[in-house]
Amino acid sequence: MSTYLQFAVFGLSLGVLYAALANGLIMVYRATGIINFAMGAMAMWGGYVYAFLRKESVLYLPVGQVYFPDDPGFWLSLILALASSVLVSALVYFLAFRPVRQAPVLAQVVVSIAVMLTLQALALIRFGGDTVRVDRFLAADADAWKIGGVTIEPQTVWFTVIVVVLSALLWAYLRFTRQGMATRAAASNERAAILMGYSPSRLAAIAMILAGLIATVAVLLTAPTTGLNPVSYTLYVVPALAVMLVAKMSSIGVATGFGIALGAFQSILAYLVTQSWWPEWAASGVDQVVPLMIVMIALLAFGNKLPARGSLQTMRLPDVDIPRIRPVSATVVFVVAAALLALSQDEWRFGLTTSLIMTVLALSYVIVTGYLGQISLVQVAFAGTSGFVLSKFGQDVGIPFPIVVVVCALTAVVVGLVVALPALRIRGAQLAIVTLTAALAIERFVFNNYSLTPAEGNNIGAPQLFGLDFGIRQGPDVSRLAFSWMVLVVVAVMVLVFVRVASGDLGRAFLAVRANERAAASAGIDVRMTKMTGFALSAFFAGVAGCLIGYSHGQLSASSFTVFVGLQILAVAYLGGITSWGGAVVAGMLAPLGLVHTVIDHFWTTGNTYALVAGLLLILTAILNPSGIAGATKHQIAFVRAHRGRRQPGAVAETAAEIDANANRERTTSV
Amino acid sequence: MSESQAGLHAHGITVRYGGVTAVEHVSISVLPGQIVGLIGPNGAGKTSFVDAITGFAQAEGSVVLDGRDLTGLKPHQRRSAGLARTWQAGELFSTMTIEENVLTSAAPPGAATLFRDIFLRRPDRRATVDGHLDVVGLSGRAEVSAGSLTLGQQKLVGVARALAGGASILLLDEPAAGLDSNESLEFADRMRRITDHGAGILIIDHDVDLMIKACDLIYVLEFGKLIFQGTPSEMRSDQRVIAAYLGSPIEGGAA
Amino acid sequence: MSEVLLQATGVTAGYGLVPAIQGIDLTLRAGEVVTLLGPNGAGKTTTLLALTGLLPISSGSVQALGIPVKAGRATKLSRAGTILVPDDRGVFPDLTVSEHFRLVDSRRRRERMARVLDAFPALAKLTGRRAGLLSGGEQQMLAIAKSLLAGPRILMVDEMSLGLAPIIVQEMLPGIAALAREEGFAVLLVEQHVAIALSVSDRALVLSQGRPVLEDSAAALLADPSRVETAYFGAVSA
Numbered sequence A: 001m002s003t004y005l006q007f008a009v010f011g012l013s014l015g016v017l018y019a020a021l022a023n024g025l026i027m028v029y030r031a032t033g034i035i036n037f038a039m040g041a042m043a044m045w046g047g048y049v050y051a052f053l054r055k056e057s058v059l060y061l062p063v064g065q066v067y068f069p070d071d072p073g074f075w076l077s078l079i080l081a082l083a084s085s086v087l088v089s090a091l092v093y094f095l096a097f098r099p100v101r102q103a104p105v106l107a108q109v110v111v112s113i114a115v116m117l118t119l120q121a122l123a124l125i126r127f128g129g130d131t132v133r134v135d136r137f138l139a140a141d142a143d144a145w146k147i148g149g150v151t152i153e154p155q156t157v158w159f160t161v162i163v164v165v166l167s168a169l170l171w172a173y174l175r176f177t178r179q180g181m182a183t184r185a186a187a188s189n190e191r192a193a194i195l196m197g198y199s200p201s202r203l204a205a206i207a208m209i210l211a212g213l214i215a216t217v218a219v220l221l222t223a224p225t226t227g228l229n230p231v232s233y234t235l236y237v238v239p240a241l242a243v244m245l246v247a248k249m250s251s252i253g254v255a256t257g258f259g260i261a262l263g264a265f266q267s268i269l270a271y272l273v274t275q276s277w278w279p280e281w282a283a284s285g286v287d288q289v290v291p292l293m294i295v296m297i298a299l300l301a302f303g304n305k306l307p308a309r310g311s312l313q314t315m316r317l318p319d320v321d322i323p324r325i326r327p328v329s330a331t332v333v334f335v336v337a338a339a340l341l342a343l344s345q346d347e348w349r350f351g352l353t354t355s356l357i358m359t360v361l362a363l364s365y366v367i368v369t370g371y372l373g374q375i376s377l378v379q380v381a382f383a384g385t386s387g388f389v390l391s392k393f394g395q396d397v398g399i400p401f402p403i404v405v406v407v408c409a410l411t412a413v414v415v416g417l418v419v420a421l422p423a424l425r426i427r428g429a430q431l432a433i434v435t436l437t438a439a440l441a442i443e444r445f446v447f448n449n450y451s452l453t454p455a456e457g458n459n460i461g462a463p464q465l466f467g468l469d470f471g472i473r474q475g476p477d478v479s480r481l482a483f484s485w486m487v488l489v490v491v492a493v494m495v496l497v498f499v500r501v502a503s504g505d506l507g508r509a510f511l512a513v514r515a516n517e518r519a520a521a522s523a524g525i526d527v528r529m530t531k532m533t534g535f536a537l538s539a540f541f542a543g544v545a546g547c548l549i550g551y552s553h554g555q556l557s558a559s560s561f562t563v564f565v566g567l568q569i570l571a572v573a574y575l576g577g578i579t580s581w582g583g584a585v586v587a588g589m590l591a592p593l594g595l596v597h598t599v600i601d602h603f604w605t606t607g608n609t610y611a612l613v614a615g616l617l618l619i620l621t622a623i624l625n626p627s628g629i630a631g632a633t634k635h636q637i638a639f640v641r642a643h644r645g646r647r648q649p650g651a652v653a654e655t656a657a658e659i660d661a662n663a664n665r666e667r668t669t670s671v
Numbered sequence B: 001m002s003e004s005q006a007g008l009h010a011h012g013i014t015v016r017y018g019g020v021t022a023v024e025h026v027s028i029s030v031l032p033g034q035i036v037g038l039i040g041p042n043g044a045g046k047t048s049f050v051d052a053i054t055g056f057a058q059a060e061g062s063v064v065l066d067g068r069d070l071t072g073l074k075p076h077q078r079r080s081a082g083l084a085r086t087w088q089a090g091e092l093f094s095t096m097t098i099e100e101n102v103l104t105s106a107a108p109p110g111a112a113t114l115f116r117d118i119f120l121r122r123p124d125r126r127a128t129v130d131g132h133l134d135v136v137g138l139s140g141r142a143e144v145s146a147g148s149l150t151l152g153q154q155k156l157v158g159v160a161r162a163l164a165g166g167a168s169i170l171l172l173d174e175p176a177a178g179l180d181s182n183e184s185l186e187f188a189d190r191m192r193r194i195t196d197h198g199a200g201i202l203i204i205d206h207d208v209d210l211m212i213k214a215c216d217l218i219y220v221l222e223f224g225k226l227i228f229q230g231t232p233s234e235m236r237s238d239q240r241v242i243a244a245y246l247g248s249p250i251e252g253g254a255a
Numbered sequence C: 001m002s003e004v005l006l007q008a009t010g011v012t013a014g015y016g017l018v019p020a021i022q023g024i025d026l027t028l029r030a031g032e033v034v035t036l037l038g039p040n041g042a043g044k045t046t047t048l049l050a051l052t053g054l055l056p057i058s059s060g061s062v063q064a065l066g067i068p069v070k071a072g073r074a075t076k077l078s079r080a081g082t083i084l085v086p087d088d089r090g091v092f093p094d095l096t097v098s099e100h101f102r103l104v105d106s107r108r109r110r111e112r113m114a115r116v117l118d119a120f121p122a123l124a125k126l127t128g129r130r131a132g133l134l135s136g137g138e139q140q141m142l143a144i145a146k147s148l149l150a151g152p153r154i155l156m157v158d159e160m161s162l163g164l165a166p167i168i169v170q171e172m173l174p175g176i177a178a179l180a181r182e183e184g185f186a187v188l189l190v191e192q193h194v195a196i197a198l199s200v201s202d203r204a205l206v207l208s209q210g211r212p213v214l215e216d217s218a219a220a221l222l223a224d225p226s227r228v229e230t231a232y233f234g235a236v237s238a
Ligand SMILES: Nc1ncnc2c1ncn2[C@@H]1O[C@H](COP(=O)(O)OP(=O)(O)OP(=O)(O)O)[C@@H](O)[C@H]1O
Pocket: A309, B017, B018, B020, B022, B040, B041, B042, B043, B044, B045, B046, B047, B048, B049, B088, C129, C133, C134, C135, C136, C137, C138, C163
């Protein structure tokens, strides 16, 4: 028993970090309605500043640095660290979050993910990727206490007390001060807050700063035990997000308690998996799986099937143009693509082929996020699941080629249906959290589990049909045309299926559910079944893409399906245009290892600078085109048409004015 | 189906939210061809009553439609059975056109929809949609985006959406709020045209002129309980209704 | 004559390139109640948004409480006492009724609280309930109550009686008019119930298709309601 308690005490310092990050998340969410995926990355900045002030007497600013003659000492370093946290929070708010405060939730998710990727890249460039040791924050001179066989360092107690007290202060601010109440108010109805004489951006900036401060303090407390590492600290946001969900996105008290408990519990688990009776295949990633389980159970217990009265339904949504099949242009596009594949070679053909495959993956986002309105960050894990099944079993069982792809994709559908369960209860940005947690759990538990997936990867044989070899490699040719054409045919079929569904009754029902679940139910739509169908369909698309990715690499490697890859693909899918297959094609071009990547790789060497620039460009594009590149182009076309129409006399002019008015109405609500 | 079972029969409906009892043992019937009014002070429980019988709020009591017991069914099942409603705040699908809004309820997806969408030819439903839009006076505007409509027009589209897909009883929650006096009197004629085709209507509205002109029968709720039930002219002179709701008695006819 | 609180001359504003209102002239004096009438889509809401700085004005000018109205000054204007109840009611679904009241500056609140709750007895029983859970009419009462609580100098209400029971409207409208005269603030009402609105107003302005078509004293219009009706269809009259 005392061993368990001892490990629980060890876990307190991570728990304290989770609690503080979760409280920061809640604060930002209640002030802006944005889920700040960059919370961990923002908090880590102050930690690095402190560490390098003490270690090298250098003050790092986002750009440039200041040298001190010698160690500035504890208090000055602390103050400077907190000041840089204020600076980072203010910068993030005014440059990234404020511009998208009225944009669709998805735009906000993308921006906050982009901020996370940017800060992580910046930290890698500025501070390096190695784990940095941080000096103890509070002196450890006092003797450890022993209570019933459990050793407790006094500083552990102090950490906990500090974070609990700061959390209580945040709670009191939101709950009792007029400014705190106005902060909550302004997030739900900015215009009404202005009409009551408040300045929503000032309130939100203050909340962001407070959130950054509490998270930074927690990092300073925790870093001496864990060391600072840009990847792990960025990802600490995931358990914190789970905590935030359990706290129903609002209760600081619950978040504090549950965050600390989660840290302790994970520590006990880490001890348990080292025991001999624990199955080896289940040892990897348990610390990620458990929070997921807790969240799923909590959601199933508390969530509402349909949004109740008084839950906000005024979500802003990207526009949708219902697609139609135009046989002539479809044939032209197909032939041109086939010709391009034939004309290109080696890396270029590979890049183009990868872009085609990624188009299918992006289509799965278009279905589930663009049409059904459910923000899912787990699609890449579906793809990985299907590819994993292909590599593990597809080869031995002996199912012939095109059918084996369908079978593997169907296994992704099964996983998709499980992940869809929480979507029946929650929506919007909250679902993004659950799916992110699920993606991380699948990654750690399956793909990074060496007893399931050996480090060198599972081999995947070449697809063959009627004695024809569609493999990617043969002898010296590492990018065969036969493979690329096979991919093109598969992609064409998938696009066709998408267009049929999107323009049909099911597509319309998806859009209805996306816009307003209550109203959809009152129109006779079975919201549950529609969501399940959408998730299943999107998982199928992702599964097909996963198999193609597997074939294109000749083996399955975990690195193709990481959480970060998933986030990147969501981001490009969103930028391409989350509501059309054209957008999916653009996304395919922009995707990792796709055509654009090939071009850049050809002319420049890529590295952390690339990640930084990509992150910054992502923020910029998302701010400038909250409905995506394809959406913005559509607006411009509609605008030009309307203006051409106006010059013609009579009835046309009237409809032109109407289109114009509509376009503007949309702009006022979606910018 | 016996004569007495046709139409909507909600019996003993009670709605509680935590400690608040919003509707208490209310029984209301709407027969085919009838326009029935439901009025009452703000917060009397009118919307809650509609939420309860359409399955959107937990409630006690039974709901029978055309002889079929709907108690315990999910909202979309009640809708498919013919019990259609509109919402006090419009609640259209704002990114879709008027036509698509109406089509959602004309063709809700079922088990075979995925297959049908991918492989089969599609029926042309434009004529049906136009028919429903015509009833509410919005014909010819099918392609307009629902997000650009004024509140009054949104409510009318809501009515068309409720009509599509076959409804034997329509529950309309403040459909005329946002219409000016002339338009709302016109709306009374439109409702009559709907009931002439055999549907029944339960309408909630605070426009007393409209209610008096349109309704065959009026129920009045106060604090969740029925306090009156009768014809519009009886209601106009009922002292309890005047005290709870009407204020000064209304002079005859429309203003 | 009493002090001029708001002066608008030749206001043109709209969404994008098509102006929704054109050439609006309006003067509001202390203690005065003015009604803005017009059919659906006439531009009433747009006018209120332009007068409070929530929508940019493309030509013309507005002075409210000595402050030139411009887009981006809405916070400043509302602090000075230009208070608008928008047509979407502007309540915060997550806040309770009493939290809405506490958002109002405490000094002003204390003086007026009892009086406002007197005017809306239904609200007094709902103070702990989240605004999102209130019925439509209760939300409307809350919206009006909180703006009265703030002690307006210019009060603008869009669709005041929307969703309210007749008995409430009959008591509230004269109540607000009386308060305005007593405290010397100006009221600009947008109403669909023409008769009842005119009966408590001093003046009325009728818009049709974005242009002012009729302005006269409420008494004169009440005496001859057909003038309002013809103005609705766009006929300009003296
Ligand atoms: N989820 C809830 N929790 C607590 N109280 C609620 C909830 N939903 C509604 N109420 C309360 O129940 C009462 C009845 O509300 P309802 O919306 O049915 O009134 P209504 O008759 O439609 O009023 P109105 O004419 O203003 O629309 C109101 O006092 C409302 O505040």
